[in-house]
Amino acid sequence: MDIKRLNSGVCIDNFRAAGVREGKYGVAVIVNDKICETAGVFTKNNIKAAPALLSMKNIKNGFQAIVVNSGNANTCTVKGMENARMMCEIAGRELEIDSRNVGVASTGIIGRELDMLRIEKLIKRAVQNLSKKGSKNAAEAIMTTDTRIKEISLEYNGIKIGGICKGSGMIAPDLATMLCFLTTNADFGRDILQRELKNAVDNSFNMLIIDNDMSTNDTVILMSDRNKKCSLEDFRYILNYVCTEFARMMATDGEGVTKFLEIEIRNAKTERDAREGARAIASSLLVKTAIHGENPNWGRIIAALGSKIKFDFEKTDLIFESEKKRAFAVKNGRVMRLDSVREILKNNKIKIIVDIKAGEYKGKVFGCDLSQEYIRINSEYN
Secondary structure, eight states: OOOEEOSOTTOOTTOEEEEEEETTEEEEEEEEEEEEEEEEEEOOOSSOOHHHHHHHHHGGGOEEEEEEEESBOOOSOTTHHHHHHHHHHHHHHHHTSOGGGEEEEEESOSSOOOOHHHHHHHHHHHHHTOBTTOHHHHHHHTOSSOSSOEEEEEEETTEEEEEEEEOSSSBOSSSBSOEEEEEEEEOOOHHHHHHHHHHHHHTTGGGBOSSSOOOSOOEEEEEEEEEEOOOHHHHHHHHHHHHHHHHHHHHHTSTTOOOEEEEEEEEESSHHHHHHHHHHHHHOHHHHHHHHTTOOOHHHHHHHHHTTOOOOGGGOEEEEEOSSOEEEEEETTEEOOOHHHHHHTTSSEEEEEEEOOSSSEEEEEEEEOOOHHHHHHHHHOO
């Protein structure tokens, strides 16, 4: 059965959402009619934002709603935890539900106290605007340096998954500066949802690199109202599909991005070699700038790979692909003519394949180039 695209975003079945903005601040609310089975994956940064810590603590209760603000990370502040709790309490009061069943997340600049008077006003407005058609506004409300809305809703064999996501900078392995909120009707308990979400994140968001910086606020939350009996295999397939789609959206919307990269290591000796090798290439500033300049400097790719794993260059193939062309830069350790590679690098979507012929494992990373616009955006961000 084919995947069916829906138009509901995060608002599948009994989920509703809303989003509002005022100046640099935005607030989104997502809610269901009942407490949902809930799973979550959070930043591995040793410095964690107060809302991430609070959601990590309360997720075992199951969430009926999520409240999110943009414009302020609520990180490294005196009143961080107090304000995170207050956001849950305000949302709970307005929705007439227990605040312990409200997840919370924040994104924005670090080190500034939340303007709670404004946040309270925005939460109240969002709750008043909740609707089945509120996904787009919710996705827009959580944007910071994003240039486009990121939402999705799919159905596969009766399983529905919807979601909204934000992220375009401060993105590295182990999530990204990203918030992602997923809803589903799949009838599974928290343990299964947690395991499947973690695996899906490992293969998607954790294989995404824009600038190799790790955020304090990374949050992925999955809520299920358990209305659809289904096979675990089908659920795993559609969940991985959705997370991968979101990872691609973030890579193409990275700060200052002009070229989307998909980097694949083939036939590595171990899974770790495949994943770490792909990450090394995607993280290399020299590779990223060469791609931006449409410079077929393949030596930077090989050097980046060799900095992390052992491989035999004399057996290695290095291939560049676009939608219509495929060209070898290196074949069995021998350098080929680079004219076709130069043509491929003119495209805005490029795939780099390194076949090291050492085993059977494969690793894939999504990334992008590094432009002068990225420097401008981040030098001015405050």
